[in-house]
Amino acid sequence: MAKIKLTKTELKKQQDALKQYKRFLPTLQLKKQQLQMEIRNSIDLLEANLEEQKKFSESLKSFIALFGADVFFNGLLGKVRLQSIRKGTANIAGVNVPTFEAAVFEETEYDPFRMPWSFRDAIKALQDFVSLKEAYVVLEEQHRLLNDELRTTTQRVNLFEKVKIPECKANIRTIGIQLGDLSTAAVARSKIAKKKTMEANAL
Secondary structure, eight states: OOOOOOSHHHHHHHHHHHHHHHHHHHHHHHHHHHHHHHHHHHHHHHHHHHHHHHHHHHHHHHHHHHHOHHIIIIIIHHHOOEEEEEEEEEEETTEEEEEEEEEEEOOOOOOTTTSOTHHHHHHHHHHHHHHHHHHHHHHHHHHHHHHHHHHHHHHHHHIIIIIIHHHHHHHHHHHHHHHHHHHHHHHHHHHHHHHHHHHHHHO
């Protein structure tokens, strides 16, 4: 603990600091609770995405069976080319995070007369599957950013609760005791001086 001045000015400074910490602490605690809730929601979204990926993966097996593994992996997969990912931004509990908007694919060129009717459905299913995986990456980034902010907020809450507020209270108590002792000593000196003055006047 840093050495403090045992003065009325320092007492006022410590009292003002204590009021400020007590005023900000509830806001930080509320933010911490909001972040914890949003992180739980983030985990739910990640798990839901994985479950959706699992369902899509199962549905793709039917296309593999329909077209054959060679056609599916060498033909269909080659026609699903990811061009870019469109992202937005959202503010979650005071944190700016990326949001997934869409996966943009290159135009798929094929002769509809030479391909079976289900070819387009298979390509769409593959694009949806890739979109889900890309959305998962963005959700992971959201989760990471929220966790980082929760870590920082928790550190600040702990700093206020366990360090700054107790420190200010201890300083205020120490200064108060010192000022009280000085006041008592001053009164005693004043009484002694008054007594001596009265004795001197009586002579």
